């Protein structure tokens with residue numbers, strides 16, 4: 001049986017459609033990420049699942065039960081807010097014990113559970129500390145411990161690492177992924193950051209213009225974005241106007257290219273968009289190959305581990321991230337390139 005079903009949810013905000021016929025099924029133990037830009041309605045959808053907001057149409061079904069008339073505190077769902085919402089001027093222990101008190105657990109049960117949660121998030125011995133004395137990263141862990149303590153049926157995390165600085169985020173991201181897997185909780189993680197979604201989730205659901213435009217594993221989404229919008233959102237830039245020709249080929253400013261046989265194409269003559277995934281582009285300053293293209297290096301942008309090399313090929317531009325150490329091109333260089341057919345996609 002489907003564990004959680006989001007069924008045809010509609011929501012408008014100030015007459016603008018925010019969620020239109022949004023549906024998704026989630027299995028028990030699965031971690032799903034709602035991924036989309038700021039303002040796309042992710043938090044609103046999460047609040048609807050939690051019961052903090054009512055949809056205009058549609059329903060949320062948890063383990064076969066329609067939650068429409070089940071109040072927030074009886075859903076067994078815990079929502080961890082973006083700003084953690086810890087009780088200030090209370091100890092770490094008191095914060096973690098909060099949900100357990102609400103469940104009327106005994107004092108000894110609460111103590112044991114609180115200590116187990118502190119160990120889980122790597123904060124043994126922090127129980128008596130006041131939360132206002134903690135660093136951002138420590139607060140984030142306390143919030144996670146507090147959310148997991150009552151053993152929620154479903155855990156909802158809204159931008160769980162949103163207010164931390166970058167280094168701390170990267171470090172805590174690995175930990176958060178490990179903790180969620182270890183506990184085996186069913187969870188929804190809302191984020192605008194694909195790295196967060198990819199690291200945490202079994203499946204990613206991309207929200208755009210009030211709908212889920214693609215749902216798939218991180219790898220499926222990364223290798224086969226469903227629309228030009230998804231491709232751009234994931235950071236792909238090599239999108240070119242193109243036209244389908246015969247023999248499973250498309251023609252664009254890069255010439256006429258054979259497409260991978262698993263990419264389905266419309267009839268010859270159809271206009272669309274060609275995506276060139278950057279890992280399929282090879283360049284070299286050696287002898288011109290029998291096939292491929294000649295390009296000029298127009299720009300190089302240093303990014304740290306990689307350098308983004310921009311190429312002009314006739315009318316077209318392509319960007320290729322190359323390892324910073326090991327490639328030595330200069331702006332103005334004329335180079336030769338090849339495209340791996342596996343890296344071509346069609347919209």
Ligand code: ADP
Pocket residue numbers: 013018036037038039040041042043044045
């Ligand atoms: P996200 O979490 O993806 O950034 P939200 O669900 O928070 O998106 O909001 C989506 C849009 O709806 C935003 O443009 C926001 O301004 C608007 N919105 C929704 N509910 C409210 C509300 N209660 N108050 C103010 N703005 C809201």
Ligand code: MG
Pocket residue numbers: 042043044158
């Ligand atoms: Mg939000």
